[in-house]
Amino acid sequence: MKDKIMDTKSNKKAELLSKVVEHIDITGFDARPIIDSMGKMSFTSRDLARATGIFNEMLADKDCSVILTIAGSTSAGGCMDLYADLVKYNMVDAIVATGASIVDMDFFEALGFKHYQAQSDVDDRELRDLYIDRIYDTYIDEEELQNCDHTIKEIANGLERRPYSSREFIHEMGKWLTTNAKKEGSLIQTAYENNVPIFCPAFTDSSAGFGLVGHQVENPGNYMSIDSVADFRELTEIKIEAGQTGLLMIGGGVPKNFTQDTVVCAEILGRDVDMHKYAIQITVADVRDGACSSSTLKEACSWGKVDVVKEQMVFAEAGSVLPLLASDAYHREHWKARERRHFAKIFQK
């Protein structure tokens, strides 16, 4: 009897987890004619075209290093390969992201797991019973996510016991993937191989947190830790090394604020650096709540973080417009003439 319930449950689960989210391939279509047309329109279309133009300018500017910041769930929602392609095709030199984007989504799929298209009208309590987690219209198998936590713990267990920046730890995850990945071409691995550092200023607030708490609890008095001060120090070193910088910001939140703040932090390290020269933010956020995460780029100028000349907000759900921006930039090929920055090497002394 109990077996039968289990069977029904696992059939139902298999049915719900049957339609895989496939990630968009920006090299597979050419968005240039659309972006060109949109530049002659108004409202969001024009904003998107202008943002795309600024992104192309960043890439064409020999002196400009590009920092990508990622908040939200776009990786789970179909932009995972897009982010990896930005690294592969030399359009991004450093990344600052939420823990979820890097661990729960990218590392998770690198382990061979998938995201699924949700079916409407399923009650969340039923999902709970089936160990299916929901992100808006997307499903994740919670048992697979626990595997992800566990792998993080294993990696931590294998490390020297001392404070690490999140960048250092993600570097170790990249190394681990080179021999263990089930899926090729994850963002973490691609970044590792191209010396593009990845930072997660709130690293613990993700599946990594579960693994690392596990590690600390099982190794009392003898564990590694994540030093979030080191993240800020290191990212600021990159800003100093980089000189001119441009920001491509997907959503807001901690990654956005953290990256903008490096300009101010550099002064503390005794270095006078330029504001971020180019800045694009794609967000659904509302500026009227006063939250910094959602601050307009003009507001960031008052803080001395972002220059106002080459900035563009795009108010849209990123997954629906970023593929056009990225495809345009891929096909315009400014990346071909760029020099790779290899910023990760700064820390390999």
Next chain:
Amino acid sequence: MKDKIMDTKSNKKAELLSKVVEHIDITGFDARPIIDSMGKMSFTSRDLARATGIFNEMLADKDCSVILTIAGSTSAGGCMDLYADLVKYNMVDAIVATGASIVDMDFFEALGFKHYQAQSDVDDRELRDLYIDRIYDTYIDEEELQNCDHTIKEIANGLERRPYSSREFIHEMGKWLTTNAKKEGSLIQTAYENNVPIFCPAFTDSSAGFGLVGHQVENPGNYMSIDSVADFRELTEIKIEAGQTGLLMIGGGVPKNFTQDTVVCAEILGRDVDMHKYAIQITVADVRDGACSSSTLKEACSWGKVDVVKEQMVFAEAGSVLPLLASDAYHREHWKARERRHFAKIFQK
């Protein structure tokens, strides 16, 4: 001295009105590969792909007539030719719109005038002084708009004195354009030539209102009027004649509500009609304010207006996603096998 000020002013005005809004051409690029990819993603991308799929289904369904509703300023913002193409390529059988979309935007450009891309950082009081009207990031020359009012008055002056539905009046505008248009291929003229009726349930709330008030004031006791009851009656007759219907709704507002209500109104005419079978709404509106204009399509089901099986909300600024939907539908060519409805002929007896 005064002349010099006038000169400076008109130079400044010419400078501000120098970058024309060009309307996107959905036949000029093929959005099918993008829509296909988006269908495998999540969030807004997937919603857009699903909406596009439903629109294609409507077109392929021999029994389905398509009603387009338009609110907002997308016509001014670059979608004007797109709407005309939907009529030209037989993808729309009737239109319900705000007065502004039809008169201030479409008729206005048919008279040879243009919309312009706004430049940022110009004070609205300065625009006022220069007789430039602003719609978000788009400019209009107010003197040209007055010409538009005036033309409406002339058309009204030439008509028999009795109540007209807005559809009848717009029909007259279409006829007038066949001999007087400065720009070919306006929505009004294209619809006129293809017997696609256009309704504006709040017709007076537009540049037409100025012209028609002028007409009434100059012809006391002997003027034509706009009977908004007739609009509702006529649109319901179309619903009855049509049988199965699908809705493509750009924004919400009066056009959306008006069109949905025809199902209920048919009962008053003693006819039992089906709910709208297909429904797509592209909107930035928020459902949480309780406003009907922003009601979800599911809510409309409780009212017996829209069926829930083939419906899709797309929460996005329409100008940025509608070109993809329309280009996909154009290139999939279901319109080639459709029969034209010529609904305008119902009223030509």
Next chain:
Amino acid sequence: MKDKIMDTKSNKKAELLSKVVEHIDITGFDARPIIDSMGKMSFTSRDLARATGIFNEMLADKDCSVILTIAGSTSAGGCMDLYADLVKYNMVDAIVATGASIVDMDFFEALGFKHYQAQSDVDDRELRDLYIDRIYDTYIDEEELQNCDHTIKEIANGLERRPYSSREFIHEMGKWLTTNAKKEGSLIQTAYENNVPIFCPAFTDSSAGFGLVGHQVENPGNYMSIDSVADFRELTEIKIEAGQTGLLMIGGGVPKNFTQDTVVCAEILGRDVDMHKYAIQITVADVRDGACSSSTLKEACSWGKVDVVKEQMVFAEAGSVLPLLASDAYHREHWKARERRHFAKIFQK
């Protein structure tokens, strides 16, 4: 058997329609200390306090007439008595609203019917079967709404056959209510008794539309009609008569645009009038879609409609902030020293 289903249905319906929406009483609590405190804060609180201050200024300004515009479903949602109180306590001199606010909501309750608090998790198809209409979290009994349509038809049947402005027709509804109302103190009746004219520029797009189509269909060739041009003409006459004006705008849509446009329309009547001197808009709308309905008040300045000195947008769901604004104004008592305008009398010649 069939009877039993009917019984179950009507029990279910009675259960769903058991929790009445009660309208807030702005005289029953004193919001002044809260508004005072909010004025010293930031973000929406400060905007609301500033808007309230401007509303009080309008009322204290001997030369200023106040026009209230209403879109959305706030009347159904608990603000119905609030609007009537604004008229009763002499804080509003003319009203421009959607048909739904006036007919489906206010007239409907004057007939003795009610709105109900929705219960969550009821499927919209089930509501459909039970003839329950849903507005977000609020229910209406569709059979009662049909009674409302019917009453409108009866009123129309009793009228002389000619074009009417919506104001004229609503005036007739007010007169009818003085002898037939089941509920005292509706907005329509209070306005009727205080000579405050009410306009619905898209009158037919409401329950009134059903009644009026019924009237026209049953009286072929011999029916009254709604002349929406007359609305615009009459409202502009009020603007001319009023001189200085202030706007209190709930939501956007047709009522907002229509009212703002009277400034421009006055020129057509050969009269040079001032821009609206004060303007408050409470809305959840997003300006970034370029839609006129959601244009900021600064944008309206470029059109020469609204002055920028005394204007305030409040981005909030109106039902949650308007009671504070109105209660503050009620208790500050500037209305006590105001002269009533009796604008409805202009048309009673």
Next chain:
Amino acid sequence: MKDKIMDTKSNKKAELLSKVVEHIDITGFDARPIIDSMGKMSFTSRDLARATGIFNEMLADKDCSVILTIAGSTSAGGCMDLYADLVKYNMVDAIVATGASIVDMDFFEALGFKHYQAQSDVDDRELRDLYIDRIYDTYIDEEELQNCDHTIKEIANGLERRPYSSREFIHEMGKWLTTNAKKEGSLIQTAYENNVPIFCPAFTDSSAGFGLVGHQVENPGNYMSIDSVADFRELTEIKIEAGQTGLLMIGGGVPKNFTQDTVVCAEILGRDVDMHKYAIQITVADVRDGACSSSTLKEACSWGKVDVVKEQMVFAEAGSVLPLLASDAYHREHWKARERRHFAKIFQK
């Protein structure tokens, strides 16, 4: 000459920083009648009343510990004393916040500095020149903010060199304030005195980050660090100790997600804990972007974090509705019968 420019600048700055943000006092007015009335309305009002009811239930439930999470800038915007009062009057047992809310805002004012009401129409580049930082409509003196960074560095310099959780460090800040505060009654000090622990999972992403990077850079090889894994471990210990929990969430972001995750983390510590039994979230965020930060509470149920029975989302700018909720709860006095939890003592062994 240069002096004169300096004088003009500092005059201008003094003028811009002249209107202090004053924090609302929830004990100074009684919101109960308003909340009662709102409970009988619809839309946001009803949601707010229901949320307030749930908050009162939490306080009346002897077994329920209350966790407050704070994102956004409401502390700067006028809710600073409100948060301190929630602690003072025993309505909150633990706090999880952004670094900015705790350091840049609360600690900053405890040092005697202020936030100011912005004046409109000042260019952000001019603000930059004057060292004024802007949060939407609120100003901060950047020189004072640097003083805040500096104080953090001094506190860090005085500590033993080892990894600290953010809670430990904020505890030290509280201790420091007991002898050094310029303003009494800050949230940090009130929490310190009442043993209410405060966590900042992304602590470095704030003014604290600047101070701590300064500390590390000036003490190479011999510095303290912030172990963000420890935060997660400790907060989970509190969840285990607490048993039943209720969440009052202001905005979303890291604090919200972090707190919800403790339920899942407890399993890793080998403990089976209940989901959060009560949950309120006040946010302007949009769920349709799929972002975790903005996940609805129902979505969190699928993850096994939050129970669906007693949950309420309120879609509003928190500063405009939270004062009503908190004033209602203050005046209903369920806090009088509650036992203080003193969770901070767990870690003082």
